[in-house]
Amino acid sequence: AQSVSQHNHHVILSEAASLELGCNYSYGGTVNLFWYVQYPGQHLQLLLKYFSGDPLVKGIKGFEAEFIKSKFSFNLRKPSVQWSDTAEYFCAVNGVGQAGTALIFGKGTTLSVSS
Amino acid sequence: DAGVIQSPRHEVTEMGQEVTLRCKPISGHNSLFWYRQTMMRGLELLIYFNNNVPIDDSGMPEDRFSAKMPNASFSTLKIQPSEPRDSAVYFCASSSQGAGELFFGEGSRLTVL
Numbered sequence: 001a002q003s004v005s006q007h008n009h010h011v012i013l014s015e016a017a018s019l020e021l022g023c024n025y026s027y028g029g030t031v032n033l034f035w036y037v038q039y040p041g042q043h044l045q046l047l048l049k050y051f052s053g054d055p056l057v058k059g060i061k062g063f064e065a066e067f068i069k070s071k072f073s074f075n076l077r078k079p080s081v082q083w084s085d086t087a088e089y090f091c092a093v094n095g096v097g098q099a100g101t102a103l104i105f106g107k108g109t110t111l112s113v114s115s
Numbered sequence: 116d117a118g119v120i121q122s123p124r125h126e127v128t129e130m131g132q133e134v135t136l137r138c139k140p141i142s143g144h145n146s147l148f149w150y151r152q153t154m155m156r157g158l159e160l161l162i163y164f165n166n167n168v169p170i171d172d173s174g175m176p177e178d179r180f181s182a183k184m185p186n187a188s189f190s191t192l193k194i195q196p197s198e199p200r201d202s203a204v205y206f207c208a209s210s211s212q213g214a215g216e217l218f219f220g221e222g223s224r225l226t227v228l
Contacts, residue, residue: 032215034216043221044206044208044219045219046216049216094215102148102171103148103160103217105158106157107156107157107158108157
């Protein structure tokens with residue numbers, strides 16, 4: 001079955017700490033991978049995406065993610081978090097070449113950053 | 116350029132009432148998705164359309180839920196009759212076929228008393 005697993009339900013960090021959020025997926029075939037962010041009371045916004053090529057992907061606001069195919073992982077990282085990064089983060093996957101295929105989301109990780 | 120537009124943003128209704136949620140996708144996008152978000156279950160795909168045709172409705176919880184897309188610029192999600200367990204935030208998203216990335220609306224927060 002297709003699924004996305006996010007290991008951390010809630011992460012609490014102080015400002016300037018480094019962040020890594022885990023994401024593993026189960027999906028038959030070649031995949032597109034995404035990280036979305038949802039700030040409190042807002043809709044989901046794309047942080048970054050991987051379609052092909054360099055497995056280290058850089059997104060907005062200093063976030064990056066690394067696709068490790070052998071581990072079926074797509075972990076999100078940021079070297080130094082800010083209070084404004086407090087939000088919920090969702091990892092998602094869909095299949096390559098399957099036009100219009102819906103994204104399958106993980107359950108999300110809530111990040112709380114204290115100033 | 117306008118993003119995905121959903122209405123209403125908030126709806127409070129009583130059990131048994133009919134609820135209709137509306138979505139206008141981004142112009143030119145030909146895939147549309149309805150998701151439901153709850154604390155317990157996270158983001159669940161309810162149904163999605165390609166070129167106005169329903170492709171996968173396996174996530175629709177039961178017959179009380181129905182969705183339509185009469186044209187490329189409008190979709191509805193209807194719940195009849197509504198129940199308290201339907202309380203959630205319902206998101207609509209759209210994408211260009213083959214592009215992969217989904218663009219989300221602001222969501223409709225439904226509370227069924």
